[in-house]
Amino acid sequence: MLGLTPRIDPTIQSLLDDRDYLAELLDALGSPLALVLPQRATENVAAFRATFRRHHLSGRVHFAHKANRSSALLRELAAGEAGVDVASLGELQHALSAGFTADRIVATGPKNREFLWLAARTGVTVSADSADELAELAGIVSAHRLPRVPVTLRLSGFASSGVRQLTRRSRFGTPAGELAGLLDLLAGRADQVHLTGVAYHLDTTALPEKAVAMENCLAALDECRARGLRPRSLDIGGGFGVNYLADGAEWERWTTELGQAVLGRRPPLTWDGHGYGLRAEGGTLRGSLALYPAYRPVTGPAYLDQLLGTPAPQLGRPLGELLLDHMYDLDVEPGRALLDQCGLVLARVLAVSGDRVRLDVNARDVSLEEHGVLMDPVIVPRPGDRRTGPAGFYLLGNLCLETDLITRRKVCLPVEPRPGDLLAFVNTAGYHMDFNATHAMHQPVARKVAVYRSGGARRWCLDEQYWPVHSGQDTP
Amino acid sequence: MRHDDITEAIGNTPLVRIDPAVHGLANIDLYAKLELLNPFGSVKDRAAWHMARPLLERAAPGDTVVELSSGNTAKALALLAGMxxxxxxxxxxRMKVPEIKELLLLLGAEIDELPGGSECLDPADTDDPLTRMHRQLAAEGGGYLHTDQYFNQRNVDAHVHGTGPEIVKDLGGRAPDYFVACVGTAGSSTGVARVLRQHNPDVEVIGLVAAKSDFIPGIRTIDEVHEVGLFDPGVYDALETVTADQAIDGLLTLVRRCGILTGPTGGGAFAGALRHLRAVDASLTGRRSAVFIVCDRLESYLSYVRDRRPELFGRPPRRNSVRTLTEAELGAAPVLGIAAAQRHVLDAGGLVVDLRNPYAYQALHIAGSINIADEVFAELLHAGLPVSRGRPLLLVCPVGEKSARYAALLRRMGHPDVHSLAGGIIAWRDAGAELVRD
Known part of the structure; x- marks a missing residue:
């Protein structure tokens, strides 16, 4: 059996060990059901802060709200020291209502006038995507006689010298070479906007690309200073990653065998021999694996630590030291990484036939496949039965749609599932919970509950009922 | 030996017997095919020249030679194109060795480093690097000469006509019983194996690949070999893995005991050959022979070895290093707050040394300070005190951590009036004290 065992921390494990508790929740609230663990997010913020401290850096950890719509997670983070990165009008309203003050909110992404107005009215930092957006913001501030708005400039398209570092084209940010134009614009609009820093966000796992971007941004900040501005921060976005799997050897073995299956040298591991981007051409493997690297030894705060220790391509000094030398704060915007081990999705098994398991959940409620993350679910069986296993199964969803497989990979379960069992998709809080959820075919979207500790006991409530004030409080 | 052109020096490399006292095999004569002695330094000279020659003959002025390569093929092609x-x-x-990059830049090559994996997955993005390169070349119009080493049969032919026959000739017209080679483009192993099998159908061919998460320059991993068009698993009697650690062990033996200045690829071939041959040696009754390929030279891989075996580069500790400070000395590092520093040093005509990097210093600094970046300052201190004992000295760094170390060290070295600025220049700025840019 080629399993991909998920990494599970003790809190989630203790839930999985409590079958009656989970079954009761599911009976009351229906399948599928999403569980979030807000207090764990606070621990993740603390781990990022520890990396900041190690490098003597100031600045803020902003939670990228888009990773999960949960109110409980947002309110718990608002109670701590994190900030939040909002990418829509709705997210900004949500953040304000969760208790984030304007100085802890940064507005990013594509923005309409309403989003810009509310950001300006409340005084949150606006990460300007382009000169046009900056001008539109300044126009709104001027027309509505609003106070000056703090802005950062999101840059992209960085040049490297010597070895040319290629980077996927981004639809966001102003080309770094056009900074001077932005600064002219800022100078003309000094009554409406004031610069607090520059930003980049690259959709890549590769440190060398980020090193090029970061060094370019430092040069951009110095250019701002040379123009008499006083920027304070460099925002390096997110992309710190999560390690989903317990065992790197399992990941290596599975991906090797997938290649062999695509070449026809072993039976398929996937529905209809799906290759996840790989294909065979004349006995040679072509294409590239379109999957998230589910096993990643260095992720989250450790990845940030490695980035800060990476020598700048031109100046040679580690990037963290350069930030310190230049007296800039570091802002980061992790989404997935802040939600590591912060939630799971439960689903009920409806029917089993051969190697097919039909579940009362669909691929949009657990959007692992959409985001290319492969790992086995955890089976929470009804007690008492004797079962065969382990074995491989295909997981079919509840939509009347050929493609509604929870994953096209044949998952490995330790025992054969039976109707009434639960499957838990663990560590799904970051992007795999409600990012894609829809009411397609009038199927219910998963209800969401927050599970937390208070007064020495485990408690739960509906996500929207959660506030970070508990009677007999014993925060970890 | 007189040549009209350096390409005539490609090939005809020596086959050198490894001393049995080194390899310890009782029944097998082990030979190294020294491809590192090719003029550009590696086995790739043969394939590069064989693939490029017809392209270069019909090249138009301004054409660019292009290849997906992270090392020796690129080096050889850069030189051939330059000629x-x-x-x-x-x-x-895949270019993970900094010296190789620098060397290629020095040779005048242009290097495009492909982007890393996407953090927010795009399932539609499934192009492999070769496909991506083909598309890029097509988008830019013509003018490219692509040698296509992973699919070009001329890569194999270079060894069918060169490396293979040379080995047979040097062994007195016989093929060896064992042939061991690392698999990169599969060109040399496929070509040599074909020739050897013509002479001796029973020759055992062992292909070496790297473990999946490992990295040995010039060797593909067990998965990556399947992406190579020239790779045919039928060529090899066995495909075995070597680790970077074993490759470096093999390299050290060849370098220190045999006078063969091999890089890690040749080291891996030696280690893999020994492991395979030791397992069969005891059961043999007659004499056997084995050949492995020493692919390239050591000098380009110093950082590769240093990253994995720092102890091999051990040097005696240097004088006056902050690393030698004790906890007690660090605890007693003399520091001054902002007001005290202004009074005691700036107003008294003392010297302020800013240890940050020059660009940061130029952007903003304390008026009247001088900039000696900490790595330069550290070098100066190895030789002794660089500042008069009679002048008050204030050291400044971002947060007062590095400067405290240097203040403690200078105090130990005998400077009576040195201090570190508490909280560094960030505290200075946050207190609203003046910073200038001049």
Whole structure:
């Protein structure tokens, strides 16, 4: 059996060990059901802060709200020291209502006038995507006689010298070479906007690309200073990653065998021999694996630590030291990484036939496949039965749609599932919970509950009922 | 030996017997095929020249030679292109050895480093680097000469006509019983194996690959070999893995005991050959012979070895290093707050040394300070005190951590009036004290 065992921390494990508790929740609230663990997010913020401290850096950890719509997670983070990165009008309203003050909110992404107005009215930092957006913001501030708005400039398209570092084209940010134009614009609009820093966000796992971007941004900040501005921060976005799997050897073995299956040298591991981007051409493997690297030894705060220790391509000094030398704060915007081990999705098994398991959940409620993350679910069986296993199964969803497989990979379960069992998709809080959820075919979207500790006991409530004030409080 | 052109020096490399006292095999004569003695330094000279020659003969002025390569092929092609007055461009996502990059830049090559994996997955993005390169070349119009080493049969032919027959000739017209080679483009192993099998159908061919998460320059991993068009698993009687650790062990033996200045690829071939041959040696009754390929030279891989075996580069500790400070000395590092520093040093005509990097210093600094970046300052201190004992001295760094170390060290070295600025220049700024840019 080629399993991909998920990494599970003790809190989630203790839930999985409590079958009656989970079954009761599911009976009351229906399948599928999403569980979030807000207090764990606070621990993740603390781990990022520890990396900041190690490098003597100031600045803020902003939670990228888009990773999960949960109110409980947002309110718990608002109670701590994190900030939040909002990418829509709705997210900004949500953040304000969760208790984030304007100085802890940064507005990013594509923005309409309403989003810009509310950001300006409340005084949150606006990460300007382009000169046009900056001008539109300044126009709104001027027309509505609003106070000056703090802005950062999101840059992209960085040049490297010597070895040319290629980077996927981004639809966001102003080309770094056009900074001077932005600064002219800022100078003309000094009554409406004031610069607090520059930003980049690259959709890549590769440190060398980020090193090029970061060094370019430092040069951009110095250019701002040379123009008499006083920027304070460099925002390096997110992309710190999560390690989903317990065992790197399992990941290596599975991906090797997938290649062999695509070449026809072993039976398929996937529905209809799906290759996840790989294909065979004349006995040679072509294409590239379109999957998230589910096993990643260095992720989250450790990845940030490695980035800060990476020598700048031109100046040679580690990037963290350069930030310190230049007296800039570091802002980061992790989404997935802040939600590591912060939630799971439960689903009920409806029917089993051969190697097919039909579940009362669909691929949009657990959007692992959409985001290319492969790992086995955890089976929470009804007690008492004797079962065969382990074995491989295909997981079919509840939509009347050929493609509604929870994953096209044949998952490995330790025992054969039976109707009434639960499957838990663990560590799904970051992007795999409600990012894609829809009411397609009038199927219910998963209800969401927050599970937390208070007064020495485990408690739960509906996500929207959660506030970070508990009677007999014993925060970890 | 007189040549009209350096390409005539490609090939005809020596086959050198490894001393049995080194390898310890009782029944097998082990030979190294010294491909590192090719003029550009590696086995790739043969394939590069064989693939490029027809392209270069019909090249138009201004054409660019291009290849997906992270090392020796790129090096050879850069030199060959240069001889024909043409530029060379390497596209790569595997160039992990800094010296190779620098060397290629020095040779005039252009290097495009492909982007890393996407953090927010795009399932539609499934192009492999070769496909991506083909598309890029097509988008830019013509003018490219692509040698296509992973699919080009001329890569194999270079060894069918060169390396293979040379080994047979040097063994007195016989093929060896065992042939061991690392698999990169599969060109040399496939070509040599074909020739050897013509002489001796029973020759055992062992292909070496790297473990999946490992990295040995010039060797593909067990998965990556399947992406190579020239790779045919039928060529090899066995495909075995070597680790970077074993490759470096093999390299050290060849370098320190045999006078063969091999890089890690040859080290891996030696280690893999020994492991395989030791397992069969005891059961043999007659004499056997084995050949492995020493692919390239050591000098380009110093950082590769240093990263994995720092102890091999051990040097005696240097004088006056902050690393030698004790906890007690660090605890007693003399520091001054902002007001005290202004009074005691700036107003008294003392010297302020800013230890940050020059660009940061130029952007903003304390008026009247001088900039000696900490790595330069550290070098100066190895030789002794660089500042008069009679002048008050204030050291400044971002947060007062590095400067405290240097203040403690200077105090130990005998400077009576040195201090570190508490909280560094960030505290200075946050207190609203003046910073200038001049």
């Amino acid at each position: 024909h007055g043409l530029p060379f461009k390497s596209v790569t996502n």
